[in-house]
Amino acid sequence: MVKVRAARPAEAEALTGLVMRSKAHWGYDAAFLAACAAELRIRPDEVTARRIVVAEDPEGAVLGLASLEGGAPQATLGLLFVEPSAIGQGVGRILYRDVLRRAVQQGVRRLVIDSDPHAAGFYRAMGAVAAPTASAPPAGLPGALVRFEAAPAPLADWARAWTGGGRAVHVGNVAEFNAQFGDSSLDAEQSAAHHYSCLAAFYSPYPSVLVLPRAVPAGWTELVCRQLGWTGVEVYDGLVERGPGLVEAVRARPALAARLTGAGEPLVPWGLTRPFGLLAGRPWRAGELRYESKAAAHGLFGRILAEGGHPGIVLPAQVRAAGRWAAARLLAARARAGESTVLKSEHGVGGSGTTVVTAGQVRAAGGARALLRRLPRGPLLVEEFVDGPADPGAARDLTYDGFVDPAGRVHEVGAALMDVTAGAYRGATVGPGAVPDRAEKPLLAFGAAVGRELAASGYRGWFDVDFVVDAEGRLAPTETNLRLTGPSIAFMVAARLDALRGSGHLVRIADRVELGARLPEAQLDELCADLARGCAELGAVFVPAIPTGAFDPAPWLGVLVAARSLETLDAAEELVRSEAAAVGAMFDAFEPADRPPDPARRAGERP
Structure with missing residues (x-):
């Protein structure tokens, strides 16, 4: 060394x-x-x-x-x-x-x-x-x-407060967090959650240990460490291939559990769970997570707005339906009035369990009941659809990130622009100029108000508040997430790069970049190294975020790109997407012309 x-x-x-x-x-x-x-x-x-x-x-x-x-x-x-x-x-x-x-x-x-x-x-x-x-x-x-x-810069104040300014143990318990809600819209096998657990690499600006359910390529961790200037990161992976029991697998290995808890470094999970509380020696209070419920969050937003002081914020109307038939009746009534509707499950994540239905779609299907198969079972939330700005290029989906420290103090992290298509989260951009100036002030003020309420309720940890922008430029809060998310990962990487390379980084996380073919591990490492070099030539940084999706039948990567301008950031993302898509071109000459098409690919989920 x-x-x-x-x-x-x-x-x-x-x-x-x-x-x-x-x-x-x-x-x-x-x-x-x-x-x-x-x-x-x-x-x-x-x-x-x-x-x-x-x-x-x-x-x-x-x-x-x-x-x-x-x-x-x-x-x-x-x-x-x-x-x-x-x-x-x-x-x-x-x-x-x-x-x-x-x-x-x-x-x-x-x-x-x-x-x-x-x-x-x-x-x-x-x-x-x-x-x-x-x-x-x-x-x-x-x-x-x-x-x-x-422009040399110290580590951001919020990042020092998040882990006390030091390194941390990152526990990728995404599936475990999701499973505790039993939401019918979530994959019972939690396969997507195991992929997203790779984001554990970025739960703080500088990890000491990564704990992952699935095995990850050694070349991936080496490249991430090189790009972010990390040394001495220990990786414990392959602990759970299926199901949500990552922390239970750790606790079943006393030597590993002692290693993780005995170094005096903070343990950072994706989200709070009962098993994690036992591992970390942290009292488990299930009530802390009540605002992870979209209905409970809606009620919280209403109470905050009733107190006044947030003129740039409006709240969409929301009604709870006991099941699919009740939701269909409400949907039919809104369609007859010519209104679009958002249907949500109570705890769906990343757009899972969220469906946007227009009046035209109801008519085309022959009525609301014909659309029932699109809806998850169980209680549903029927919410007013918020029409966005007339300009299709205007910011539409925004989020506030912050956290409540163990003493109950709320720390503001910042605002991000999200990429959301048909209710499904695909990525986010953080950094200077990512969020329009006129939206940032009311967004930060309302997010801080939500943080204070969460702190008063006993919650301790990371949270965000998601918003959509209406036709008049006002912000409509839609949900809270009491856990880390894709945008939070982008904030962590931005803080690290600012401290490592100088201030002013924009960071974009793209949850799903399609690969043109499945690659052996060595060729995946080679592709990522080539993308890192290509982005560097543009003045950008490439960091592979989710490598395990590359081995799925329909292969993909989660990636992070960083730059100091939106133009360079866009160019870096385009380079990554085009090079990733071209991976399969070398095989075309060896495949029959009548080969079946690739399987349908669903949008990336935000766990």
């Missing part, structure tokens, strides 16, 4: 030699190198003043060096050079991240980098942003330096 330490004055001559070898690696001629020598020389009395550090291997061989020069609020990355034999092995990445970390500690908020043109791709991939001007080369010398800037 490469280690970073402070350079010593006695190493100045040897470090100068490393710098010149690294510069020569790019093919500059002797005259150019001779002209650069004075500028690149490191003198013993400069080593401490320029805050030079070195990266060394386990045998103590120096592989590279970097300097952080100047003081807050603006500093300079004066040197970053890697021994030619070590280029491409991640040494430069380690040194660059160390410079950003030290800059944060010293209060630096703007880091200037004058890059050799051959290294410009590296700094772009590391998250530095090209500056408007480039520095001129010395007279008579080839190649202008390329100027970049970075």
